Amino acid sequence: MTIVQFYRWGPVIAGLLLLFLIGLALQYATTSGVISPFVVPPPADILQSIPKLFIKEGLIGYFFVTVGITLSATLISIVIGLPIGWVLFRSPDFGKAYESWLGAIFSAPIILLYPLFLVVLGRGVTTIIVMSVVVGITPIILSTYTGLKGVPPVYLRVARSFNMASRDIFWKVYAPAAIPAIFTGVRLALIYVMINAVAMEFLISIGGLGYLVGDLYDRYNLPEMYAAVIFVVVASIIFFTIIDRTEKWLRRR
Amino acid sequence: MKISRLAAAAALAAATVLSGSAWAADTVRVANAQKGFWDQTIIMFGDEAGIFDKHDIDLEILWTDGGADAQQAVISGSMDVAFGTGMLGVISAWAKGAPVEIISASMTGSSDLYWYVKSDSDIQSMADTSGKTVSFSRPGSSTNLVSAKLVAAAGTDAELVPTGGPAATMTQVMSGQIDVGWSAVPIGLDREVSGDIRIIASGNDAPGVAQQTVRVQIANRNFLEKNEDAVKRFTEAYQEVLDWAYSGDEALQKWAEMNNLTLEDARSARDRGYPKEALQLYPLQGMDANVQEAVDNGRLDEPLSEEQIAEMTATAKKLHGDM
Secondary structure (H helix, E strand, C coil), X not given: XXXXXXXXXXXXXXXXXXXXXHHHHHHHHHHCCCCCCCCCCCHHHHHHCHHHHHHCCXXXXXXXXXXXXXXXXXXXXXXXXXXXXXXXXXXXXXXXXXXXXXXXXXXXXXXXXXXXXXXXHCCCHHHHHHHHHHHHHHHHHHHHHHHHHCCCHHHHHHHHHXXXXXXXHHHHHHHHHHHHXXXXXXXXXXXXXXXXXXXXXXXXXXXXXXXXXXXXXXXXXXXXXXXXXXXXXXXXXXXXXXXXXXXXXXXXX | CHHHXXXXXXXXXXXXHHHHHHHCCEEEEEXXXXXXXXXHHHHHHHHHCCHHHHCCEEEEEEECCCHHHXXXXXXXXXXXXXXXXXXXXXXXXXXXXXXXXXEEEEEECCCCEEEEEECCCCCCCHHHCCCCEEEECCCCCHHHHHHHHHHHHHCCXXXXXXXXXXXXXXXXXXCCCCCEEEEECCXXXXXXXXXXXXXXXXXXXXXXXXXXXXXXXXXXXXXXXXXXXXXXXXXXXXXXXXXXXXXXXXXXXXXXXXXXXXXXXXXXXXXXXXXXXHHCCCCCCCHHHHHHHHHHCCCCCCCCCHHHHXXXXXXXXXXXXXX
16 A cells, blocks of 8 residues: 555545444443343344345335435525525625524524424425424525635735626635635534434434334334434435535535 | 340340331332323322332332333333333334333223314214324324224225324314324313314224233333342232222322313213223233234234243233232
8 A cells, every 4th residue: 555545545444443443342242241232232233134124124215215305405405595694794784683593593402393393384204304494504594604704805805906897706706715614504504404304204203214213213123223323324424425525526616 | 234235235226227128118110101191190199199108119200202212211221110111012122032021011902092083074983084184193103003903994095194192193183184183081182072173983992902902011121030029019019009099089189180180071081091991900911913913013023922922921920810
């Protein structure tokens, strides 16, 4: 392995090695009785149960339902949140007036309002998506607003000295400078949307992986339940990889 | 003189030690699945009335969010006994080797469950539910099984819809999202009195359900092995609680206050939803049907043999055989 290869793959290998060691420790703890296997099944049992999840439980369907809900809710949050963040930035009075409100909403446990959403929207995937958008939109608005506010004035002065049109200033100065902050918001939104979506699926017994985890728990199929949780993590990793690559692609442009 | 003082001190010390050991009650930690339901709440009233103290049992009750959580608390050993956990979940856990033993029945039949419609609905009985929606709490629950049996017995093509707990279901029925809602006595009975809803079926209307033990009490196997006598006294105390709760109005009064009911409404609700025979601790009934439902429901890969069922119910038989 060359030095370049080591620096590229070293962190990945280190991460996988740590995961393997944790799995090994858990295997020992659960098989030696330190941790009851009826509370946390041995990792080997969890891995063995994965084919059963695909064949018997229809995991793929549940996986794509959760991925679909998360993707839809995040995209809707972006589409609505970015313009609102821009409006708050362009109208400083609105920005000052609502920034603290948005902060309060961001930290509020909105999931507790799920009975209200059920009554208004009915018991279905729409309810989960709408609730997830409510949760996901706030970090995007806030990060867009703070990202645009944080653009150094010197950039703008230089742009104006070149007589750039407002549209060009937006696309060539504001947007590139605010992208890191906006993507921080998108990442946060994704986390909140995914947690909310899976929790709602669990609570109202509709949808994808959250529903599957709850159902397996009720049936006391613990290895399968933990395996299903692994696929929630897998879905999360896929989303983060996509966001990471999108951000890099946009920054290169 | 010195000798007599020494003897007196020794006698006092011995008396203190002996009396201390005689008075030391055994602590039993109980995970209870549903506060407010008669069959699961009278244990608390009985404890307040001092019945467990009489049997040298110091009771600690933890209210959980449903039977699955209560069962998991017992499996993990953080609680000793679980009250009112679903039979199918217990069968599944026991068959998979979890350290749990059934110590007694908790509820036989489903007279506590009922299905209702808005009073202005054109549905008069389950036979009128073709093309309609019929609710249950969550997939795999007892309400799921009973509602499926009710619809099958009625021979309609009603769609079964999970709606969550009684409160959320009531909201969905009243807002017209669901045609037939479910609830458990006493929740929602005030709406029947006020004429907002009309009850169209009881859980016991489903074929075979009245003779099926649907909820049980379980103990952690390790706790049971180390505290067999305490578990026996616990069970005897609970039998006394049952007799006390049905022989007078003290428990009923407490239950009425807990559920904001008048004493007479509480009595009517109790007699309708929880007749004393439904709360009998033994025998465990309809075990073959329970095992078959566990298989149909994906909780078991294959049915248990007669020997396995006998082994699973052996502790309850041993505890109640001579009671």
